[in-house]
Amino acid sequence: MATQLIECVPNFSEGRRPGVIAAIVEPFHKTPGCFVLDYRADEDHNRLVVSLAGRPGPLQDALLAAAQVAIARIDMAAHRGAHPRIGAIDVIPFTPLRNIDMAACVALAHAFGRRFHEETGIPVYFYEEAALRPERKKLEVIRKGQYEGLREAVKTPERRPDVGGPVLHPSAGATVIGARRFLVAFNVNLKTTDLQVAKRIAAAVRASSGGFCHVKGIGLALADRGLVQVSLNLVDHEKNPLYRVLETVRMEARRWGVAVAETEVYGMVPAAALLDSTAYYLQVAGFDPAQVIELQLLEKIGDGG
């Protein structure tokens, strides 16, 4: 069977103490078959965001090892930070990357959630595609009131955790675990200083005002550059691919005689999200990602662990 690869971006409530950050990240570096793509600690948010990829097995082992470090070193009762959070290991989302589908990632999130609770005692909420209650698809519903508010609210039926509870872990709070698609951050910068143009285009393409179903977006001014930006999140790049969203932005911008200055792909992106647009623009018939040397090499090298 072809090697399954998933992406996982766990968020920990520690962005200030370098020693603790290093200790949390260490198991990810040390576990064969688990690969650290990137990690960023933010002091204001007092939060650590780690981008991982790997096989499901090693990834879960490494997550549990890192969780034990976080439990030992983080006390939520003393935690302060600008970013909403309910636990020391705040959120763990699994995203399908290669040779695994969303249903399998949801099953993985559920199995991992139970194991996570057994080994740590931390109660677990399931969110996004792995949500067991419709309202818990949204992270903000689960995190309402944050750690401080949830300490009491957790005892009510509507806030009861999906696994464990009905009280929070004394120092580590609760953890949100789930499965979601890869989110592509894509900005389109326009050659105008008229912010209304960016706002109108964002409204035309985003789901919340009736545009593409899997696009979020806002209009922003890039004052120092003399441009405006349509700042977009593509939450399902298969259904709403980059080229289609960009060409729609371009088409709308023509109404005001405005051209696209440039675009930005922010952060990590899966190859498929780009190659899909390559095939569109180059009009490639029957293109197979297995034709890309590096992708086939990754397949052959397999898990590397």
Add this chain to the structure above:
Amino acid sequence: MATQLIECVPNFSEGRRPGVIAAIVEPFHKTPGCFVLDYRADEDHNRLVVSLAGRPGPLQDALLAAAQVAIARIDMAAHRGAHPRIGAIDVIPFTPLRNIDMAACVALAHAFGRRFHEETGIPVYFYEEAALRPERKKLEVIRKGQYEGLREAVKTPERRPDVGGPVLHPSAGATVIGARRFLVAFNVNLKTTDLQVAKRIAAAVRASSGGFCHVKGIGLALADRGLVQVSLNLVDHEKNPLYRVLETVRMEARRWGVAVAETEVYGMVPAAALLDSTAYYLQVAGFDPAQVIELQLLEKIGDGG
């Protein structure tokens, strides 16, 4: 240091005996750090073409092991086939893939050529970027007269091998070793049955008639599909990228009111050749291939061996 990856497509003079083909390919499968992307045996050509990728060290070891099998099992005096050839191990080209440049691949070809001769006794010619004589850049110059003709011609100063000689190996002939860029096979199918349109466009874009310096091309009829094809080889996709060649074909086709029906990328292609065009069409500013999850994963996994 980042893992160096090269591509290598050795050609062997055996396309008919499955047992011999399997024995030649076996060392490539078995050597850790050497990966078989593809291999194709052609009975008419009586030739085996293997697509490999890997680190320079393991790749060279596997090539020598496969060469020993080819020497033991192939007798050039008895070989018949439609494809030009001068040896049992006919051609070995090295192509830079990741974290290695052409100069390093040329040095590698030269070092490997000397080791190859020492361990096999087969004389070696260097071609393409590794050529030591300008005329030997071209494979057809080295292969002139093929195995049968070269047996005598090899004794003349102008045909003397670069390493070894002045006689051929008694059963394995000679081997051509070199370094070259990745060749992208790219076809543009046009919505017309007028072959002249394809021929004129091929002439407009190819180097031999004054077009792009690193493009080869011909016009062909796809009679059963009611289309014509501009069949192109991009021998330097960095200097003459896919999007530029395609948009030039499109622009020329407009002269006859002809549209592009579709394109075909044939065989393997390096990610950079596609991502370069993605960045053009999507107007992505400052795009870094390290943002592509799979490419970074390949980097992290490293040699896998």
